[in-house]
Amino acid sequence: MSQHHHFDIVIIGAGAAGLTLALELADKHTVAVLTKGDIKEGSTLYAQGGVAAVLSEKDTVESHIQDTINAGAELGNQDAVRFTVEHSKESIDWLIDQGVPFTRNGEGDHYHLTKEGGHSHRRIIHSADATGLAISKTLIRNAKNHPNIHFFADRVAIDLITTQKLSSSVSDQDNKVVGLYALNLENDSIEVFHAGRVALACGGASKVYLYTSNPDTASGDGIAMAWRAGCHVGNMEFNQFHPTCLYDAKAKTFLISEAVRGEGGRLLLSDGTRFMFEFDERGELAPRDIVARAIDHEMKRLGEKHVYLDISHKDPDFIKEHFPTIYQRCLDCGYDITKEPIPVVPAAHYTCGGVVVDEHSATNITNLYAIGETAYTGLHGANRLASNSLLECIVFARSAAKHIRKSDSNDATLDIPDWDDSQVTDSDEAVVITHNWAELRRFMWDYVGIVRTNKRLLRAKHRVDMLQSEINEFYSNYKVSSDLLELRNLAVVADLIIQSAMSRKESRGLHYTLDYPEKLDQAEPTVLIPSR
Template sequence: MSIRLSTDVLIIGSGAAGLTAALSLPATTNVLVMCKGRLGTGSTAWAQGGVAGVLDEVDSVEQHVADTLKAGAGLCDPAAVRYTIERSTSAIHWMIEQGVPFTRVDGSEVKYHLTREGGHSQRRVIHAADATGLAISETLIKKVRQAPNIHILENHVAIDLITTEKLGHDSSQTNRVVGAYVLDSQTEQTVTIGARSTILTSGGASKVYLYTSNPDGATGDGIAMAWRAGCRVVNMEFNQFHPTCLFHPKAKSFLISEAVRGEGGLLKLPNGERFAHKFDDRGELAPRDIVARAIDHEMKRLGVDNLYLDISHKSPDFIKSHFPTIYKRCLEYGFDMTREPLPIVPAAHYTCGGVRINEHGQTDLEGLYAAGECTYTGLHGANRLASNSLLECIVYAQAAAKHIAETEPEQFDAQQLPLWDDSKVSDSDEKVVISHNWDEIRRFMWDYVGIVRTDKRLQRAKRRIHLLKQEITEYYSNFRITADLLELRNLVVVAELIIESALSRKESRGLHFTRNYPELREHPEITVLLPKRD
């Protein structure tokens, strides 16, 4: 059974970008926000560190721009960097106006506490203790639920975007997105949603790797759907691995914030020796790609499963007040960070590439916008500067909302959209195929397309991904869809995009390090993949 809905603006994803876009649209606009689980279960709520912006008189746009360009290793778009950072102060003030409870300086009612993270030359990261993303998520969710023009579809998974080209409209006309097919994961009912404008805010793709700091839903859905619809995808080889996730069999994806190193945490070998300074003069405060490779190198050199992060030399009161969430969670796993080092291991954390958008959040297709981690704006380049990601979410979500509000709406009749047709498929009697393929993709991506790469490893991954893609496509064509199948279908597309992008970069730069090409190219270019048109 399938039903049909219609809205002015469809937002696919409910993290910081999606909720900001919804709240930034005019109150007269009918908005539908859909999410894969419940509101608040995406990656935003997991973000610990904070939001980077120019908030202190000793700081400046020029300094923040310079730090971002340096971290981006020569591949940032300078215009996009300046565009984003010039809007950082207003973006943060907007969040404050929404009621986000950022941490204040002791005893102050007006001054906010700013921390410094790796790659930053100043303290410019505003935060809500060590659970900034959760504070932002909860605040914006409350505002969204109060807005009469915003409607929520929880537990709904997007299947694919609906385009005029797919509908067989005149090929001489501009291809346009007019909505999406969606699956209710609880009732397994399909929904056809017509929309004048659609915004992808679906997050990144770090779940393509075996070890990740991301929640289960980070399967690159928006990137895969936009690619299938005909959008360009850029810089997918740059996958940021967070250096310090807690190493414990039951601590699934628990991140130890960059701010711990920013406040004096030290990286140590099993014998207690420090090592970060051997790889970069900035030591523990070097950008994440350098720190992650340093940890990976030492783990492989010593043949150990993990290394350590130690902030126990700070006072217990300091640690408990600055990192209350991390402190409590570590205690649950038997680690007291006020007394002992924490065992850590790198894990896939952030997707720096994605769907190409401009300063208005527009993609290559009319009617389709995007914001947040699923996009490529040019801000991050070959590496993301810590805490620039939430800033990017807010700035580009507001830009997309503004452009939609100022653009004459395209007239369309949602009743003319065909309903989802599953009359030629059957129920699967071998769903084990999904779990096996899911596991295989994540394991070989970790082994062959991880922190350190080689051409041989990438070619192995390419051969395997082609076989898996054929298997998954055949399965998708013959059996009724489920949420797990849709995520697997998107995961294999994203994995292939990462592999193809990595193979095309014949140098080591930022987050992409290959033993075959350890040097930098003199004139680097972004990696742009173009969809093959049928």
């Protein structure tokens, strides 16, 4: 018999988006926060650079908007971009009120602002080079101290429960979310969470690629669950590859912040030659998609495994003060960034698409919200501007909270059946999961990576169709496990990425195909709608 939990709000994910929503709602609502592992784990924790916002008198809202539109290759939704930027300062003020220790300029009251690729002004507020860690620690501390916020660690969400799933007579228009099933990793039981509202704040899907800067939790769970429940999904072909991940076996997920290039870091070939100005007049400060493609091009042209990033020409004390985390991590791997260049490669970093939401983070399913990297708000367009992601988390989480407070309903709690596993058995062939997992991530890297072609996408589509058939058969016959659930979700997300990439007959932003190298005159988002 399943254990049942009842809350006003259930939030899946404890990053910046999820915890902001929890803290904004907890005064008048009971809130459950589910995490797959430790509550500290997630992409927010690893965000280095900072949060983009209009905080300087020399900067303007219009300038930030234009930089965002330009970086997004004119595909960003103008209303979403303006909404985000216009709410940037109040979001930073909220984080400061929460106690986030942003870096100050000397002993004064002003905060230090840095500049990153694609930005025309210094507008990145940060906490040294570990901004995500500072935000995460602060919000977790505040949430833990709130009596209405309850953490459920080691819970893997399986699927959303909607009125349409409980009754096939419910129309798409009247479909509502009422809860979810989750696997308790501590005892392998399936629990039922009842909720008037559910928010997906699960992060992105970069784990679908073989090489990624993301933690292991980034397996696209929220996007996949939303798709299976009937949500619209947008712009999944736009996957950002961070240009500069440390190339080292001991640091496979450690990225070198955009801010290193913002403060003068130079990209070099093995012979010490700079190359970025051959690809863009902004050199190392070009947007990430351009830098990643340039590095990929040079690596393939020369048959190299990596290029180099060099900031050793700057004062050593400046480097240690501004990049203490990067300095120490590189030193642990045998590289002293104050004296020598370090090897770097691109790695899957950010999912620009996701579950389609409005400015309140509401999906097309009533009472279901998606925030952070799980969501497609329209802000990023075809490429995310550096440090806009944490801003998006705060802005849209607070907007979702406002919307929930205004639209509280008194819907009667529906009966949700226990999880039925009476027809399945324990699997004795985990190798099937391991093999499919490795194959999926490999062909996504090879065929649906930084540079694409029609033939590569067709190969990928053929393989993902076969894999989904095998995975669904396995899912139907054996008891669920964390690895199986993640594999199932990754296969769904991979299929969405491939479908979206095949439908875009141009090269724009992060989607670059040799078969359609030019950009079309008119920019249109890619929106996929599940068939019932």
